[in-house]
Amino acid sequence: MLKVDMHSHIEIPEVFDLLPERYKILPSDLGQKSAVQQERLLVSIREQLCFPERKIKDMQKMGINVTILSITPSQFFYHLDESLVLDVCRIQNDRISEIVQKFPKRFVGMATVPLQNVEVAIKELGRAIIDLKLKGVEIGSNVGARYLGDPHFWPFFEKVKALDVPIFIHPVNVAGAERMKDFYFSNLIGNPLDTTITAAHLIFSGTLDRFPGLKIILSHAGGQIPYIIGRLEHGFEVRPECQEAIKKSPGEYLRQFYFDTISHSPDTLRFLISRVGAERVLMGTDYPYDMGDMNPLQSLESVSGLTAKEKQKIVGQNAISLYRINELNNWN
Secondary structure, eight states: OOOEEEEEEEOOGGGGGGSOGGGSSOOGGGOHHHHHHHHHHHHHTHHHHHOHHHHHHHHHHHTOSEEEEEEOGGGOOTTSOHHHHHHHHHHHHHHHHHHHHHSTTTEEEEEEOOTTSHHHHHHHHHIIIIISOOOEEEEESEETTEETTSGGGHHHHHHHHHHTOOEEEEOOSOTTGGGOOSTTHHHHTHHHHHHHHHHHHHHHTTHHHHSTTOOEEESGGGTTTTTSHHHHHHHHHHOGGGGSSOSSOGGGGGGGEEEESOOSOHHHHHHHHHHHOGGGEEOOOOBTSTTSOSOHHHHHHTSTTOOHHHHHIIIIIHHHHHTTOTTOOOOO
16 A cells, blocks of 8 residues: 655745845744744755655655655745746746656655736646646645635636646645744644634635535644534524525535644544544645654554554545546556
């Protein structure tokens, strides 16, 4: 059984040569202390982020056969001027495609797109999937002031559905970052929080009704969304604004999402699997970041009560099906 890591990041350093100096400075809303800490982290993991050969060595240590590559969130570049962003995304997608071609038994690639311009994002997505043979697309949890349920993004979702590829949503520019400068809260709390907001936004906006069958994967075990779904259901029952765009209770939409395994708790992961089903959960590491899970197989083994069939789905079968990598063979 192939063991597939569907949440693993890569950085494309070549794109920094295209950026004016003002885009190379870390966001100031994190605070100076957090910005320095973040820069130190990036320096310490640059080899893992940038060199696929190093990634392969670490995959072997973790017992992982195949990694699905996605751009590191700091390289979404949703703040870039539109005159720059297309060139940046094209270089990123070209490079990911080249890595996959060089190591076809180890990597599958996800595209990145400039969602600050939906029309351009649609065109680049088509090129990345059709011409470069990438297998999915990673997008941020929000773009500027807009969360993903905004009708502004509906043409993009229409294109994704037409191409029939999975969407991996990763938090970025998280809500409340200016109040979470201490204790690494912008990641510990902010990342799962922003995933929660965008998942709820996709539900209550009617986006999931408008585009049934979208294959949406939520990072970090779905943030809080699987665990507060009862609260959302209650809100739907008692608040008229929660009923404006949807007719079904929010809980009925939960199983339209997929989730990675990065929960850092066997009990939490067991609850997630019991709530959405093993067929909706995919193994992930968030490699190479410090808040990732570098022992995903061990983490899954720590979850009590799982059958061998359920483990097989989570470890590889679900990713193989979603990303259509089962046609590849001769994996070692």
